[in-house]
Amino acid sequence: MHAYLPEVVVAAGALAILAWGALRPSRTGPGVSFMALAALTAGVLTMIMPGFAGGEGASLTGEAFIYRVTVLFAASLTVFLSHEYILVSLMPATEYYVLLLLSTVGMMLVAGAADYLVFFLGLELMSLPLVLMCAIGRGSSAPKEAAVKYLLYGLTASAVLLFGLTMIYGIQGSWELDGGDFRAGGAAAAVALVLVLVGLSFKMGLVPFHMWMPDVLSGSPAPVASFIATGSKVAVFAFAGRALATSLGDFSPIWFAILQVSAVASMLWGNLSALAQRDVKRLMAYSGVAHAGYLAVALLAADRLPEESLASLGFYLFAYVFMTAGCFALFAAIETPGERLTTERLAGLGRRHPVVGAAMALFLFGLAGLPPTSGFMAKFWVFLAAVHADLTWLAVVGVVASAIGAVYYLRLVRVIFMDQPTGGAPPVVPGIGVFALLLAVLATIWLGVMPGRFLEFIRYTTHP
Amino acid sequence: MSDGFPLLTLLLFLPLAGGLAVTCIPERLERLAAGAATAVSLAALGLGLAAAGRFDAASGIGPVERFDWIPRFGIAFHLGLDGLSLALVLLTLFLVPFALSGAAGGSAGGRNRFLGLMLALETGLLGVFMARDLVLFYLFWETMLIPAYFLLGVWGGRHRVRATTRFMIYTIAGSLLMLVGIMVLYVRQTARGGWGTFDMEVLAGSAAGAAAPWAFLLFAVAFAVKTPVFPFHSWLADAYVEAPTGLSMLMSGVMAKMGVYGFLRICLPLFPGEARRYAAVAMALALAGALGGALMALAQRDLKRLIAWSSFSHMGFITLGVFSLTEPGITGASFQMVSHGLTTGGLFLAASCLCRGGGGGGIESLAAGPAGGRRGGALLTFFALASLGMPGTASFIGEFLIVAGAFRAGAWTGLVACLAVAMGAWYMLRLLRRGVYQPSKPVVHGGIELTVRETALLVVLGIALVVLGIFPGVLTAILHAATAGILAAVGGA
Numbered sequence: 001m002h003a004y005l006p007e008v009v010v011a012a013g014a015l016a017i018l019a020w021g022a023l024r025p026s027r028t029g030p031g032v033s034f035m036a037l038a039a040l041t042a043g044v045l046t047m048i049m050p051g052f053a054g055g056e057g058a059s060l061t062g063e064a065f066i067y068r069v070t071v072l073f074a075a076s077l078t079v080f081l082s083h084e085y086i087l088v089s090l091m092p093a094t095e096y097y098v099l100l101l102l103s104t105v106g107m108m109l110v111a112g113a114a115d116y117l118v119f120f121l122g123l124e125l126m127s128l129p130l131v132l133m134c135a136i137g138r139g140s141s142a143p144k145e146a147a148v149k150y151l152l153y154g155l156t157a158s159a160v161l162l163f164g165l166t167m168i169y170g171i172q173g174s175w176e177l178d179g180g181d182f183r184a185g186g187a188a189a190a191v192a193l194v195l196v197l198v199g200l201s202f203k204m205g206l207v208p209f210h211m212w213m214p215d216v217l218s219g220s221p222a223p224v225a226s227f228i229a230t231g232s233k234v235a236v237f238a239f240a241g242r243a244l245a246t247s248l249g250d251f252s253p254i255w256f257a258i259l260q261v262s263a264v265a266s267m268l269w270g271n272l273s274a275l276a277q278r279d280v281k282r283l284m285a286y287s288g289v290a291h292a293g294y295l296a297v298a299l300l301a302a303d304r305l306p307e308e309s310l311a312s313l314g315f316y317l318f319a320y321v322f323m324t325a326g327c328f329a330l331f332a333a334i335e336t337p338g339e340r341l342t343t344e345r346l347a348g349l350g351r352r353h354p355v356v357g358a359a360m361a362l363f364l365f366g367l368a369g370l371p372p373t374s375g376f377m378a379k380f381w382v383f384l385a386a387v388h389a390d391l392t393w394l395a396v397v398g399v400v401a402s403a404i405g406a407v408y409y410l411r412l413v414r415v416i417f418m419d420q421p422t423g424g425a426p427p428v429v430p431g432i433g434v435f436a437l438l439l440a441v442l443a444t445i446w447l448g449v450m451p452g453r454f455l456e457f458i459r460y461t462t463h464p
Numbered sequence: 465m466s467d468g469f470p471l472l473t474l475l476l477f478l479p480l481a482g483g484l485a486v487t488c489i490p491e492r493l494e495r496l497a498a499g500a501a502t503a504v505s506l507a508a509l510g511l512g513l514a515a516a517g518r519f520d521a522a523s524g525i526g527p528v529e530r531f532d533w534i535p536r537f538g539i540a541f542h543l544g545l546d547g548l549s550l551a552l553v554l555l556t557l558f559l560v561p562f563a564l565s566g567a568a569g570g571s572a573g574g575r576n577r578f579l580g581l582m583l584a585l586e587t588g589l590l591g592v593f594m595a596r597d598l599v600l601f602y603l604f605w606e607t608m609l610i611p612a613y614f615l616l617g618v619w620g621g622r623h624r625v626r627a628t629t630r631f632m633i634y635t636i637a638g639s640l641l642m643l644v645g646i647m648v649l650y651v652r653q654t655a656r657g658g659w660g661t662f663d664m665e666v667l668a669g670s671a672a673g674a675a676a677p678w679a680f681l682l683f684a685v686a687f688a689v690k691t692p693v694f695p696f697h698s699w700l701a702d703a704y705v706e707a708p709t710g711l712s713m714l715m716s717g718v719m720a721k722m723g724v725y726g727f728l729r730i731c732l733p734l735f736p737g738e739a740r741r742y743a744a745v746a747m748a749l750a751l752a753g754a755l756g757g758a759l760m761a762l763a764q765r766d767l768k769r770l771i772a773w774s775s776f777s778h779m780g781f782i783t784l785g786v787f788s789l790t791e792p793g794i795t796g797a798s799f800q801m802v803s804h805g806l807t808t809g810g811l812f813l814a815a816s817c818l819c820r821g822g823g824g825g826g827i828e829s830l831a832a833g834p835a836g837g838r839r840g841g842a843l844l845t846f847f848a849l850a851s852l853g854m855p856g857t858a859s860f861i862g863e864f865l866i867v868a869g870a871f872r873a874g875a876w877t878g879l880v881a882c883l884a885v886a887m888g889a890w891y892m893l894r895l896l897r898r899g900v901y902q903p904s905k906p907v908v909h910g911g912i913e914l915t916v917r918e919t920a921l922l923v924v925l926g927i928a929l930v931v932l933g934i935f936p937g938v939l940t941a942i943l944h945a946a947t948a949g950i951l952a953a954v955g956g957a
Contacts, residue, residue: 354577365610370636371603380599380643384537387647395647399640406636407629410613414625418617452534459536 006046006068007105013039014101021094033083033432036097040076040104044069065461066314067111067238070321074231075104077325080436081223081332089221089337091136099129099136100227107235116165117175119239123161123203126235127154130228134220140338146219150228153202153212161199167192177247193251196243197258203236206296207265210289214277217285222335225281226328229288230321237295237317241310244299252303259296263394266293267401274408278342280331283408284324287367290405291320297398298382301389308388311459312381318458319366319374319447326363326440329433330356343412348421359441361413366444368409369402374447381455471518472529472543475511476590479504479560483583489576498564501579505561505586512557519550524945526550533600537650538661542596547946548798551939552593552725555805556718558928560586562809562921563710563717578619582710585611589714592722598646598662598730605722606639612711612719620706627702634699638689645682648675649734668733668953680738683731684746691723691779693746694753701760704772709816712768716775716812717805724779724801727786728794733953739789740954746787747873751880753780758887762894767819770895771811774851774888778804781884785866788877789954791947793869798943800862803850803932807859810847810925817918818844840914841900843922848896850929852889858932858939 017035047069078100086093102125109122131151137143169175171185171192182189202209217225244255270290277283295316302309333356334349335341350357366375379402383395447454482504489497519526526545533541545553564582588608595601609632617628646662652673653660661667689696704712732739757777764770782804785797818840850857853864863885871878914922932939 368636369640370610371606376603376606383644384647384650387644387651392644392648395644396641399644400637403633403637403640407633410629410632413613414617414628417614418625452532452536455534455536 006043006072007108009046010039010043010072010101010108011105013042014098014105017094017101018098021098030083032093032097033079033086036101037076037079039101040072040079043104043108044072044076047072061112061114061242063242063462064112064238066318066458067234068108070234070314070318071104071107071111071231073318074227074234074321074325075100075107077321077329077436077439078223078227078231080432080439081226081325081329084431084433085221085223085332085335085337089137091221096133096136099133103127103129103133103227104231107231110235111238113239114177114242115175116168116177119243120158120162120165122235124158126232127158130224130232133224133227134216137221137224137337142219142338142340143221146216149212149219150216153216157199157202157209160195160202164192164195164199167195177243182248183250190251190254193248193254194258196248197255200236200240200243201262203232204240204296205233205266205285205289205292206259206262207269207289207293208262210266210270210292213289214273214282214285217288218279218281218340221337222281222328222332222341225284226325226332229284229328230324233288233292233295234317234321237292237299237313241299241302241313244302249303256300256303259300260394263293263296263300264397266290266296267398268293268404271401271404271408274405277408278344280341280343280346280412283343283412284327284331287405287408288324290401291367293401294379294382294398297386297391297394300394301382301385301391304389305385307459307463309382309385311455311462312378312385314458314462315447315451315455316378316382319378319444322440322443323363323366323373323375326359326437326444327367329436329440330360333431333433343415344419344422346412346415347419348416350417356437357416359437360416362441362444364409364413366448368406370406372445372448374444374451377448377451377455470529471511471515472527472545472594473541475508475515476543476587476594478508478511478587479583479590480587482507483580483587485580486583487577487580491574491576494575497576497579501564501583502561504583505557505564508586508590509557509561512553515545516550516554519545519547519942521547521941521944524949528596530596533597537599538663539599540597540661540663541600542663543594543600544596545594546949547942547944548725548728548950549593549946551798551802551942552718552721553590555721555802556586556589556593559713559717559805559809562813562925563713565917565921574618578615578708578710581611581615582714585615585711585714589718589722593725596664598649598664598667600662601664601730602639602643602646605642606636608719609635612715615711616703616707619708619711621708622706623702624706627699627706630699631703634689634696638686638696641682642686645679645686648679648682652679664730664734676735677738677741680731680735680742683726683735684742687723687726687731688749689723690726691720691783692753692776693723693783694749694756694780697753697757697776700776701769701772704775704812705766705768709812712812712816713809716772717809720775720779721801721805724782724786724797727783728798728950732786732789732950736954739787743787743789743873747784747870747877750780750783750787751877751884753777754784754884755880755887756780758884758891761891762887767815767895767899768812770891771808771815774811774891775804775808777884777888778808778851781863781866781881784877784881785869788866788869788873789951790869790872791951792865792872794950795940795943795947796862796865796867796869798947799936799939800859800866802939803858803862803929806925806929806932807847807851807857810922810929811844811851813918813925814840814844814847814922817914817922839919843914843919843926844900845896846926847922848892850926852892853885856933857929858936859929860933861936 106122106126113119131147135147172182205213266289270286274283274286298309298313366373369375369379386395486497486501524547528544531541533539588604591604650660692700754777757773761770761773782797782800785793853859867881870881
């Protein structure tokens, strides 16, 4: 039970907010945001508490320390983004934060699961609140549409995944990741592996199972979109790294071949599709597909070089969370709930708000992989691991895709700094979203300029 | 490893820190910002001269600073200043104050930010020339694009967006390929055991094995895009023409040299076998660029465009010197890098002063010559002559050495190189005849004369060119040991 303490703390926070909301008639006070933040901070503190030792325990692995912490950071950043947004769009704050915290618990379970059953329960606990969070947005029908799409695609993925998991259980007789002789299953094991891989690809947003990402992200409110883009990605990739590269590694030729095609397609198709987008949240969704492709390269490299590649995966996810949340912090600040946020709306931002514009440019340069940002270091480590694992051709495809990606990231920078606004530059609502921007800027610069210590730390926690 | 005072590190980051400070100065205190920026660039020049004082020309050994940066991968913050680096560092430090003042004429709005970004760019340029670790080299090589992107995209000319996009995509694609090359080098050498190093000096001794041709090509393409070498040049004309004057000066004067520097610093010593094998191809491309650039320059009616193509032609010529793999060729290429940096800087500065008359950049409507300002005409004449390699200017020495190297590499190579020199004279003299000395030239805008300040700046640049032309030994002495080292590594004549 001790290992689940952080999850318990966060879940307790959710219950406390629920009780508080029931007792108070007004449901949009600032207090709720701070309660949610306090619960998440308590979760982080529990993680780094002396004696917690990485949280190794029944059905939970200590190697996931960094992923669980990253999920908590992603959730905290989402709270910063949500506070003003909720006030402006009149969303019910209590319910929103309860769902957010419960989803966070689900993500942490997925990230840390050493057991297929815990993983599946976590996955459902993560996804269902996210569906409701999409639907909670007021205004047009877009949020509802996004919610329904997320629900349907999510259910399909879950069904496929569950089918695969039950087959695995049937073969090895236990739910454990390292339980028994999976290889003995023969053809049935191969089918189970493919089903699990398809289910995971849905959640990771890899081509060809990425179709839900653009629709869901563009339809949901910016803070929710940010949480889906960052938190759930961290959780699922963390689990995929552990399951594919270690436990199911016996069958590497099968998943390796499938994932290889999928990674290349994601990197290229994600970046090429993003070129054509005018809706910034759709653009970020396709960019997320491309980044899922780079992350899949780390998974592939982990087949031959597990320690280094999984560490690079952890670093990439951590850096990605901050850069992406930073971008969405800005979108949340200028978005009119219920309206599409097009790239034109960002025009002139850099002239009117030079500091915010510069922060945004930093995140975009980071996502494009330019130094001196964390995005560069993350790509550097992943591609270095790939070259080390004799997958040089994947690294070459990766850098070609990055060059394509640079086109639209830089185009956004151009819009922000060089284009003339059509109807006046958008006003930026000041608020505690500024903290999200600040944290993201610090993380992006720090990990780009002085990554040495953190690299060692990640390497140590992912493989003690 | 560094002995005491970290002079190089200070030199490297002083412009960046100064740039940040200048950016923070309020918009209305423009003159203060301009003064501060110039002061920072001059202080950096002073530090650079102090660092030059620690350089021993006889042995070619200069100051070195080394700190562990990312020990996990064996990446070090390793700076060094040998003869080749020193020459280019001094060129950069010398040109930046001119580039800063060159900005004074144009560019509406946000001047403080402009100056701050120019100083940040200076740090990037210095970093590339001083880095002795491949990752550090890459870091500065790429980081520098960020200030360049904003300088070109915000303060550029009418077609700045197209120019910026092309420039960025070309260079990013090229440098990302170089990143793979760096990784391949690293991994080849670590396969022999444990964690490796990105240190250029260590890697120079060890061949990359079977992957060497690929790694060489990945590096070579990145450098070829930056130089640019034919056929990777299509970004050049737009970028040079649309850039604000200060940036044009640094782009053609210094940034283009980064590519050639990369050939000399990385391609030749790290891949001697491949460099020898592909030298003929490289020389053919270089000559194609030199001739093609000259032909394009002949066809231009716009002064800045003509200078841009002439710069391309000269860079091809310099690349020819590098890949002749001979002593005069490499010395000449290094020498010509400095002299071309000064010449093209002067040409762009003069062009921006002469074109502001309102007649656009058309050669026929220049505000120079008998009808217009005499000083402008005289100075443009001087820099045009310097560019075509008039004896007494630095370019003569550089071009002479390169042609000598080309003849040593092959008689035909030498002959074609001579043809390129002759064509350089042709388009420059035609420019002077049409733009400045046309007898029937109508008075277009009542003669716009250079200000005293502009004249003074151009005269100082001109003096530097003449001094190097008369006393080339100053520079060749600095370069000698570095050239000898490269030749020994590559096994050339």
